[in-house]
Amino acid sequence: MNKIDLHTHQLKSDSSVQILNTFAQDLPVPESEFYYSAGLHPWHINQVNPEECLNSIELSMRQKNILAVGECGLDRIVNTDFAMQQHYFKMQTAIAEKHSKPVIIHCVRAYPELIKLKNETKSSVPWIIHGFQGNQQTAQQLIRNNFYFSVGESLLLNRQKSHILALLPTDRLFLETDDRETSINEIYTLAAQILEIDNEVLSGIILENFEGLFKA
Numbered sequence: 001m002n003k004i005d006l007h008t009h010q011l012k013s014d015s016s017v018q019i020l021n022t023f024a025q026d027l028p029v030p031e032s033e034f035y036y037s038a039g040l041h042p043w044h045i046n047q048v049n050p051e052e053c054l055n056s057i058e059l060s061m062r063q064k065n066i067l068a069v070g071e072c073g074l075d076r077i078v079n080t081d082f083a084m085q086q087h088y089f090k091m092q093t094a095i096a097e098k099h100s101k102p103v104i105i106h107c108v109r110a111y112p113e114l115i116k117l118k119n120e121t122k123s124s125v126p127w128i129i130h131g132f133q134g135n136q137q138t139a140q141q142l143i144r145n146n147f148y149f150s151v152g153e154s155l156l157l158n159r160q161k162s163h164i165l166a167l168l169p170t171d172r173l174f175l176e177t178d179d180r181e182t183s184i185n186e187i188y189t190l191a192a193q194i195l196e197i198d199n200e201v202l203s204g205i206i207l208e209n210f211e212g213l214f215k216a
């Protein structure tokens with residue numbers, strides 16, 4: 001069964017269905033059989049023309065093979081002014097809302113603000129936390145607020161935290177390779193072991209989640 005890689009930074013030459021992350025400053029991407037997401041990353045706000053980036057994202061939304069807005073989000077560790085990060089993140093969630101596409105979110109130490117923004121904007125599109133590696137309390141808060149999760153090796157290989165995977169609702173779960181070398185097959189194998197379910201069953205669940213969320 002085809003495995004979904006929700007978020008990757010380089011196209012892998014396996015049979016998986018991948019959403020290739022594209023930074024807004026690298027748009028446009030070709031209309032092709034490949035899927036993309038497009039977003040202004042909080043790390044880049046100071047290095048690019050953010051208004052131009054918003055325009056490019058907005059323009060890209062008419063492309064059918066651009067499945068989501070992102071990665072975009074909030075990062076407490078990076079130097080960029082936090083109010084500015086919130087502003088550009090909000091603008092991108094508005095674009096996602098307008099075009100009915102999910103948002104793929106980068107969030108570092110800013111979960112309370114993220115949850116607050118989701119409730120304030122009353123967004124109706126799915127908000128997917130990519131590279132999720134929060135603790136149990138964070139996971140529960142995000143679940144209560146209807147977030148989706150995409151998990152990669154940063155959680156799965158973390159001995160203290162890998163059990164958190166089992167707390168996430170399987171109907172709101174995705175897996176990803178992100179910017180790592182690990183193959184998506186290895187990620188599914190790890191996740192299936194932690195969840196104690198069959199790899200093919202897990203592939204089926206995530207494929208169903210993908211088809212439910214993305215109008216590919």
Ligand SMILES: [Zn+2]
Nearest residue numbers: 021071178179
């Ligand atoms: Zn990434």
